[in-house]
Each structure stands twice: as structure tokens, then as C-alpha cells.
Amino acid sequence: MAKHHVTTTINGEPVEFLCSTRQTLLDVLRDELNLTGSKEGCASGDCGACSVVLDGRLVCSCLVLGAEAEGKTVETIEGMAQGDSLHPLQQNFLEDAALQCGICTPGFLVAAKALLERNPDPTETEVRYWLAGNLCRCTGYDKIIRAVMRTADEVRGEAS
Amino acid sequence: MTGEKTEFKWVGTRAIRPDGHDKVTGRAKFGSDFALPGMLQGRVLRSPHAHARIRSIDTSAAEALPGVKGVITSADFADQSSELAAAGEALVNYRDMVRNVMAREKALYDGHAVAAVAATSAEIAEAALELISVDYEVLDHVIDVDLAMEPGAPILDEELEPAGMEASGPTNIAKRVDFDLGDVEEGFAKAEVVLERSYTTAAVHQGYIEPHAAVASVSEDGQAQIWCCTQGQFMVRAYTARLCGMETSQIRVTPSEIGGGFGGKTVVYLEPLATALSRKTGRPVKMIMSREEVFRASGPTSAGSMTYRIGATRDGVITAFEGTIRLEAGAFPGSPVQPACMCAVAPYDIKNVRLTGYDVVVNRPKVAAYRAPGAPISAFGAESIIDELAKELGFDPLQLRLKNAAKQGTKAAYGPTFRRIGFEETVEEAVASEHYSAPLGPNQGRGVASGFWFNIGGESAATVNITEDGTAVVVSGNPDIGGSRASLALMAAEELGIDYSKVRPIVGDTSSVGYNFLTGGSRVTFATGLAVVEAARDAVRQLCERAAKIWEVESDGVIWRDGHAVPASSNVGDFEPLSLADIAGQSPKTGGPICGHNAQNVQGAGPGFATHICDVEVDPETGRVTILRYTAVQDVGRAIHPSYVEGQIQGGAVQGIGWALNEEYIYNERGQLENPGFLDYRIPVASDLPMIETVVVEVPNDRHPYGVRGVGEVPIVPPMAAVANAIENATGVRMEHLPMSPPRLLAALDAARLPEAAE
Numbered sequence: 001m002a003k004h005h006v007t008t009t010i011n012g013e014p015v016e017f018l019c020s021t022r023q024t025l026l027d028v029l030r031d032e033l034n035l036t037g038s039k040e041g042c043a044s045g046d047c048g049a050c051s052v053v054l055d056g057r058l059v060c061s062c063l064v065l066g067a068e069a070e071g072k073t074v075e076t077i078e079g080m081a082q083g084d085s086l087h088p089l090q091q092n093f094l095e096d097a098a099l100q101c102g103i104c105t106p107g108f109l110v111a112a113k114a115l116l117e118r119n120p121d122p123t124e125t126e127v128r129y130w131l132a133g134n135l136c137r138c139t140g141y142d143k144i145i146r147a148v149m150r151t152a153d154e155v156r157g158e159a160s
Numbered sequence: 161m162t163g164e165k166t167e168f169k170w171v172g173t174r175a176i177r178p179d180g181h182d183k184v185t186g187r188a189k190f191g192s193d194f195a196l197p198g199m200l201q202g203r204v205l206r207s208p209h210a211h212a213r214i215r216s217i218d219t220s221a222a223e224a225l226p227g228v229k230g231v232i233t234s235a236d237f238a239d240q241s242s243e244l245a246a247a248g249e250a251l252v253n254y255r256d257m258v259r260n261v262m263a264r265e266k267a268l269y270d271g272h273a274v275a276a277v278a279a280t281s282a283e284i285a286e287a288a289l290e291l292i293s294v295d296y297e298v299l300d301h302v303i304d305v306d307l308a309m310e311p312g313a314p315i316l317d318e319e320l321e322p323a324g325m326e327a328s329g330p331t332n333i334a335k336r337v338d339f340d341l342g343d344v345e346e347g348f349a350k351a352e353v354v355l356e357r358s359y360t361t362a363a364v365h366q367g368y369i370e371p372h373a374a375v376a377s378v379s380e381d382g383q384a385q386i387w388c389c390t391q392g393q394f395m396v397r398a399y400t401a402r403l404c405g406m407e408t409s410q411i412r413v414t415p416s417e418i419g420g421g422f423g424g425k426t427v428v429y430l431e432p433l434a435t436a437l438s439r440k441t442g443r444p445v446k447m448i449m450s451r452e453e454v455f456r457a458s459g460p461t462s463a464g465s466m467t468y469r470i471g472a473t474r475d476g477v478i479t480a481f482e483g484t485i486r487l488e489a490g491a492f493p494g495s496p497v498q499p500a501c502m503c504a505v506a507p508y509d510i511k512n513v514r515l516t517g518y519d520v521v522v523n524r525p526k527v528a529a530y531r532a533p534g535a536p537i538s539a540f541g542a543e544s545i546i547d548e549l550a551k552e553l554g555f556d557p558l559q560l561r562l563k564n565a566a567k568q569g570t571k572a573a574y575g576p577t578f579r580r581i582g583f584e585e586t587v588e589e590a591v592a593s594e595h596y597s598a599p600l601g602p603n604q605g606r607g608v609a610s611g612f613w614f615n616i617g618g619e620s621a622a623t624v625n626i627t628e629d630g631t632a633v634v635v636s637g638n639p640d641i642g643g644s645r646a647s648l649a650l651m652a653a654e655e656l657g658i659d660y661s662k663v664r665p666i667v668g669d670t671s672s673v674g675y676n677f678l679t680g681g682s683r684v685t686f687a688t689g690l691a692v693v694e695a696a697r698d699a700v701r702q703l704c705e706r707a708a709k710i711w712e713v714e715s716d717g718v719i720w721r722d723g724h725a726v727p728a729s730s731n732v733g734d735f736e737p738l739s740l741a742d743i744a745g746q747s748p749k750t751g752g753p754i755c756g757h758n759a760q761n762v763q764g765a766g767p768g769f770a771t772h773i774c775d776v777e778v779d780p781e782t783g784r785v786t787i788l789r790y791t792a793v794q795d796v797g798r799a800i801h802p803s804y805v806e807g808q809i810q811g812g813a814v815q816g817i818g819w820a821l822n823e824e825y826i827y828n829e830r831g832q833l834e835n836p837g838f839l840d841y842r843i844p845v846a847s848d849l850p851m852i853e854t855v856v857v858e859v860p861n862d863r864h865p866y867g868v869r870g871v872g873e874v875p876i877v878p879p880m881a882a883v884a885n886a887i888e889n890a891t892g893v894r895m896e897h898l899p900m901s902p903p904r905l906l907a908a909l910d911a912a913r914l915p916e917a918a919e
């Protein structure tokens with residue numbers, strides 16, 4: 001079967017790849033492009049470990065076909081830190097111990113960043129509902145929610 | 161030893177974990193992130209039947225498919241004799257294990273592996289599975305533990321000989337265990353109130369977010385390397401060597417980062433298959449389970465059924481406790497019924513206890529450990545009946561627990577006499593908490609429950625290598641499942657007296673560090689932590705000797721203080737302190753590399769106790785339960801890294817809430833799992849929950865230099881009863897079966913409302 005030639009932008013870099021029709025964007029990122037920071041926990045859109053931002057929209061990359069990335073921009077966990085400085089969410093996840101095993105962490109960070117860009121002052125309930133599509137089995141979510149709320153406070157503090 | 165150290169510089173701080181940056185940037189390599197050149201993809205064919213005899217398997221069409229490089233079945237694994245073999249501290253039966261990784265005579269559950277394929281792509285491997293034809297003779301199946309014990313039930317293994325009892329003819333009962341303390345008849349004779357109740361709990365999955373994954377590469381000379389996500393690289397090595405007929409030293413297992421385990425990654429599934437396929441094809445083979453395979457074929461914990469009788473005097477002294485606990489083991493013997501019995505009423509000082517447990521095989525996946533294996537099941541019933549007893553006696557439920565609390569010197573029904581433990585402290589903290597006296601609204605209720613877990617020690621080995629520039633690398637052998645690198649590094653920094661940032665902890669592969677029993681039993685910070693402390697002390701001893709050489713004094717004239725060698729007294733001489741870096745820099749001239757080492761079979765784990773408070777609101781129209789507030793109090797001995805201690809407590813509590821409210825395996829009438837995905841097997845999500853408040857109690861374990869007790873397991877023990885007790889408090893309805901999902905609770909509420917309506 002002929003493969004699709006896809007031209008896209010990933011974390012600000014132009015990228016071309018070949019993929020089969022049935023390969024998901026997650027498969028392409030992980031298997032073709034070696035961007036293994038996005039994780040597969042279910043391949044059915046239920047766990048959020050594969051979260052990426054596609055043309056500004058938070059999506060489960062396991063539910064997007066690789067071919068659909070044609071002409072679009074993709075942001076993954078690998079593009080979150082700038083140079084040698086972590087994104088404030090990454091820093092606060094570390095300081096607040098918002099990860100135990102860490103398998104869910106890339107997905108939570110990508111999703112939380114998308115939340116704060118839309119809503120810089122979320123309530124706890126808003127954070128909990130926004131992140132309800134990201135499963136974490138280790139933390140009970142407490143420290144994750146706190147780290148996101150604290151980051152929102154800090155970023156707003158800097159902006160004002 | 162004896163908890164000698166009480167002043168700390170690093171222990172007790174909330175340092176950033178050493179592996180943290182890799183985990184927030186996507187750099188960390190988990191099980192499925194590993195790849196090798198020329199690697200094949202392996203896939204497993206699984207039985208669609210709950211119970212079927214395998215008459216024959218024809219793999220020829222699959223083998224002929226272009227791109228397929230190898231197919232294996234049970235014929236590729238030598239049979240093993242039935243005997244319990246020691247594997248570290250665990251006992252395993254290799255006859256069962258070889259059958260679980262690949263079905264032989266029979267497929268025993270929906271999802272049981274029957275063949276595996278390695279091909280040049282995943283697509284080809286999947287296509288090849290469809291070309292394998294298996295001739296099954298479908299048999300009657302049984303998936304319920306009580307039904308499996310009945311006469312005439314379908315028999316899984318005609319040759320099964322139960323341990324601990326006589327059986328007349330074939331049975332599904334693999335084992336009976338008995339625990340006796342005092343005289344229960346006498347105890348019940350003294351009782352003024354006696355209650356008898358039955359409870360059931362559903363099978364639940366550990367629910368780690370990372371599916372099982374392994375890459376194996378066997379070279380032509382028979383040397384194998386395996387990379388996999390596991391709680392124990394040494395366990396993988398031992399089991400794979402045995403099942404594949406190799407020598408242990410020929411296999412080198414490197415553990416990847418692990419995306420959760422909770423006990424579920426203490427066994428092998430893919431590793432022997434990938435190794436056999438790699439040996440057959442001469443190429444590296446990668447195997448990953450899908451989420452569906454994780455649910456259908458990897459270990460959940462047991463479903464359970466229990467009957468309890470409790471007796472007490474009117475003034476609140478529990479005089480007798482008697483119970484029978486039946487746990488399903490899945491397709492092969494080995495449910496945690498023994499620890500279930502041992503933990504059921506361990507928090508209490510009850511003079512007369514009799515507990516009987518049955519380990520029962522059924523047509524479900526073989527159970528694997530899940531956080532405090534067995535204890536949450538037996539405690540659900542025990543902590544529910546104690547709650548009812550409190551009500552019956554007119555006691556506050558925490559006061560009743562306090563009145564009967566086990567303490568130092570209490571003889572536990574499972575054998576030992578407790579040393580210093582912190583159970584009473586957890587109850588007292590719960591009583592004193594603001595939460596316990598906070599007001600409740602309509603349809604709201606509050607429940608409490610306690611829990612116990614032994615915690616374990618076991619074999620650990622660690623090395624502390626001092627580098628040329630005066631920093632330290634700590635090598636140990638336990639996969640870091642939730643921040644153990646941080647706790648080990650904090651303890652090493654404490655002993656060496658150097659900055660935490662100068663200690664680099666790594667998790668070694670099986671060939672680069674001594675044997676370590678797996679990550680489990682809440683043992684790593686305690687047992688491997690002790691090995692690290694002792695290895696650091698060994699390094700310090702060597703550092704002092706080197707300083708003595710430099711100063712040309714006797715080695716006992718040097719002591720270690722704040723990261724420096726200093727003269728033990730002014731008699732030794734007047735020397736400037738030598739820093740660790742000073743001594744390390746001169747090590748080539750003073751005797752060569754400085755490597756501290758320790759290996760031991762650690763004893764003296766301190767038991768853990770917890771008491772939880774849960775507030776719920778019940779929607780009377782739908783039966784939906786909302787957790788409004790949750791507080792977990794736990795004795796942790798000493799919190800080495802408080803954030804990860806709290807995190808373990810919060811995570812365990814939430815897993816328990818999921819077990820209480822909605823997690824269960826749903827089978828159809830053919831014994832096939834109907835909910836093998838996160839959409840239908842719904843674990844708690846962020847919007848289901850409030851913050852989980854933690855109260856950390858520190859009653860030091862006197863058999864650890866810092867007082868550490870394990871913390872990871874006991875938090876999953878109290879939640880189910882705490883939730884059930886809260887629901888009863890809110891509605892007056894007592895739920896005796898898990899999960900307490902909306903349809904079940906609604907049915908119970910309706911049943912309770914009926915008589916009212918009839919009036």
C-alpha cells in the first residue's frame with residue numbers, strides 16, 4: 001500500500017514523514033519520528049497520555065490519523081521547555097511532586113498548558129473538569145491540581 | 161540501629177526528584193519507548209473462550225505470510241514440574257507459570273495466550289494472528305468464587321490437590337488456611353452483642369496507565385538482553401531463565417522507567433514470549449500489550465466473598481471474631497487469601513479470633529498482587545461490621561476502635577506480638593481532626609475505617625561509588641515507581657554529609673548491581689534504603705581510612721562530620737578537615753577507587769496502620785455518590801520525602817475509592833470480559849474527587865536507623881469500608897457488596913423505601 005507523504009510543523013520545526021493510512025498521529029510521533037514523550041495508555045481516547053495540540057486544539061493524538069497532520073502545526077511535550085528552561089508548569093510539577101510514575105505527566109502538562117492559555121484563572125472545579133480526560137492512577141490528582149492552580153496564580157502574578 | 165537518628169539535614173525535605181526533569185520533558189524512556197535496529201514486532205493470539213480444551217493449533221498459514229519471521233506456541237516451552245520454588249521471597253509454581261504465559265492443554269480464561277507471532281511490522285503480525293487456527297473444545301466455565309466451590313462446578317484442573325485440607329474428588333479449591341487465637345467459643349459466650357454478616361468485593365485491576373511492554377534480543381551465543389517495564393528486573397531474569405531454559409547469568413534485564421504497577425508488574429507475561437521469539441528468529445523482538453490485553457490477560461486482584469461474626473460486651477470490648485474468606489485466584493492457585501486473613505482484624509486487640517481462608521481457581525486471568533494484596537478485601541467486611549457494632553453499642557466508631565486498638569505488646573491473630581506501632585495515634589489524630597467534627601448537610605454522611613499492612617523487607621544490595629570530584633553515584637536495583645530515587649538519594653546525602661544535588665541515584669540492570677527483590681510490599685525506601693545507608697556508611701569508613709593515610713594517623717583517629725574527615729580528638733593531631741572531594745581527589749594515591757557496598761536480607765519492617773475519614777453525598781434519585789471530603793491519617797514511621805509519602809497516601813486512597821464506587825470486571829454469560837477498556841472500566845478521574853487531605857503520623861520503626869516504615873500499601877485498605885460506612889450514615893442503607901455503583905445503590909435505596917411507601 002502506498003504511503004502518504006505528509007508535510008507538517010512539529011514544535012516549530014518543518015517536518016516531513018511517510019505514513020500508512022491506518023497509522024495514527026501518535027504512532028507517527030512515536031514510531032516514525034522518535035518523539036516518544038507522547039504516551040499510549042489506551043489508543044482509544046480515554047486516558048489522555050497521548051495529548052498534543054493540533055492547530056491550537058488539544059487532541060488525543062491516538063484519535064488523529066497521521067495523514068490528518070498535513071499542513072497543520074503539532075505541539076508535543078518535547079516542545080514545551082524553551083532551551084534549557086522549563087515551562088512554569090513543568091517546574092511546578094517537579095516542585096509539587098505532581099508525578100509519581102510519570103507516565104501520565106506529558107499528557108497532563110500538554111493539557112494543562114492548553115487550559116491556562118484559554119483560561120488563565122480557572123477554579124479548582126474548572127481544572128478538574130478540563131483534566132478529566134487525563135487519567136492518573138498514582139497521585140489521586142491532588143498534587144496535579146494544586147500544581148496547575150499554583151502555576152495559574154504565578155503566571156497571572158507575573159502578567160499583572 | 162533503633163531509630164537512632166533524629167536530627168536531619170536532608171531527610172524530611174521536599175527535594176526535587178533526581179529523575180524529575182526527564183519525566184516532565186518526555187525524555188524518560190518507559191517500557192514501550194525502547195527500540196533496536198532490525199527489531200521485529202510481536203503479537204499474541206488470545207483465547208476467546210473462558211474455558212476450552214486446545215485440541216490442536218495450526219500455525220502453517222501464519223508462518224507462510226510474507227514478513228512473518230516466527231510463530232511460537234506452548235510447544236516452544238518445556239513443561240515444568242509442579243513444585244513451589246523460591247524466587248526471592250516469593251513462592252512460585254513454574255508449572256502454573258509456564259501455562260499462564262502460554263496455554264497448554266487448556267485455555268483457562270478469556271484472553272489466555274495461545275500463540276505468538278513475530279513479524280517485520282505490527283500490521284503483518286496482526287494479520288498473521290488471524291491465520292492461526294486453533295481447534296478448541298469449549299467447556300463449561302465458572303467465574304464466581306462461591307459457585308466455583310459448589311459441588312458439580314466446572315473443574316479447571318482435574319489434578320489440583322488442595323493444600324491444608326482433604327478433598328473428595330476434583331475441586332477448584334487450591335488451598336485452605338487457618339488462623340486461630342484464643343478460644344472463639346468462649347469469646348462469643350462472653351459477648352452481649354453478636355453480629356453476623358456477609359460481604360462480597362469485585363475483582364478490580366491495578367489500572368496502571370502504562371501497558372506491559374518488553375524488548376528481547378537473544379544473540380547466537382545464547383546471551384539475552386531484555387528491556388521491559390517491571391517492578392523487578394531480577395524477577396524477570398529468574399522467571400524468563402527458567403521458562404526459556406537458560407542460565408540466569410546469560411540474561412541481562414534492564415528495567416525501563418515504569419508507568420505504574422501497584423503489584424501488577426511483579427510477574428512475567430511478555431518477557432518469556434519475546435525471548436523465545438527472538439531466539440527463534442535471531443532478531444530483537446518488541447512486544448506491547450494493548451489496553452484491552454492488559455484488562456483481559458494481566459493480573460487483576462481477587463474478587464472475594466466473606467462471612468464474619470463478631471461479638472462484644474456492652475461496654476465495647478470485642479470478645480471474639482470469626483470469619484471465612486473466599487478469594488478467587490483466577491486460573492491458577494495463588495490468591496492473597498493468606499494475607500487477607502492475617503490483616504482482617506490486625507488493627508485490634510481481640511483475644512479470640514478464628515479465620516479460615518480458601519484459595520479458589522476460576523476462569524479469570526490469574527490474579528497478581530495489588531497494593532496490600534488481600535487486605536482491602538477482608539478489611540472491607542471487617543471495618544463494615546465493626547461500624548455496625550459501634551452503632552449497635554451506641555459507640556462513636558472511632559472510640560470503639562480506640563477502645564480495642566492493638567498496641568505495643570498486643571498479640572496479633574496472625575502470630576507476632578507487636579513492637580512499637582502507631583495505630584492508636586492514627587485514630588487519635590482522626591478524632592482530633594477538624595474534619596471529624598465538621599457539620600454535614602442533608603443526604604450527606606461520614607464514615608471512618610482503619611487498615612493494616614505488614615510491610616516487608618527482603619533482599620537488597622546497593623553500591624555507593626565516590627567519584628573523582630567528590631560526588632556520589634548510588635546504584636541500587638529497584639525500579640523507581642513513585643519517587644524512590646529521591647528517598648534513596650536523600651538518605652545517601654544524609655550519611656555522606658554532602659549536598660543532595662551531588663548524589664546521583666541510578667537503577668541498575670541485573671548485571672551491574674547485586675540481587676534486589678522486586679519493588680513491592682512497600683519495601684524500597686525501607687529495605688533498599690537501609691542497604692543504601694549501610695553502603696554509604698561503608699564508603700564513609702573508607703573515606704576515614706584514606707584521611708588517616710593522608711594524615712599518617714591510625715584510622716580510628718578519624719571521624720566523619722558534615723561531609724568532612726576530622727580528627728577524632730585533639731590527641732590525634734591538628735589537621736584541617738578534609739572534604740569528601742579532597743579525599744576523592746587523592747584516592748589514586750591512597751588505595752584506589754572508593755566504593756561503599758552493602759547487601760543483606762533486610763528484616764524488621766515496621767507494620768503500617770491507617771485511619772481514614774470520608775464524607776459523601778448520596779443523590780437519592782440516582783444513587784450516585786459524591787465524595788465531598790476525604791482525610792487519610794497514617795503512621796509512616798519517618799517521612800523521608802514528605803511529598804511522595806503524601807502522594808502514596810493520596811493515590812492509594814483514590815484507588816480504594818474507585819474500588820468502592822465503580823470498578824469491576826463485567827463478564828457476559830460466555831465468560832468473556834465485557835469492559836476491557838478505560839471507558840467502561842472506569843477508574844476515578846479528576847472531576848470525581850476532592851483534594852485528599854493527609855495527616856502524617858511518625859512513630860519511628862525501631863528497626864530502621866531513621867525509623868522508616870513502608871507507606872505505599874496501607875492507604876488502599878480503609879477506603880472501601882470508609883465509603884460504605886459514610887453511605888450508611890447518609891442513607892441508613894448498609895451496602896455489603898462492591899462496587900457501590902449508582903444502579904446497585906439505587907436498588908438498595910428503593911428496597912429500603914418500599915416499606916415506607918407501603919405504610
Ligand code: FES
Binds near residue numbers: 047051
Ligand atoms: S492513548 Fe490516546 S487517549 Fe489514551
Ligand code: FES
Binds near residue numbers: 098101104137
Ligand atoms: S503519575 Fe503514574 S499515572 Fe500519573
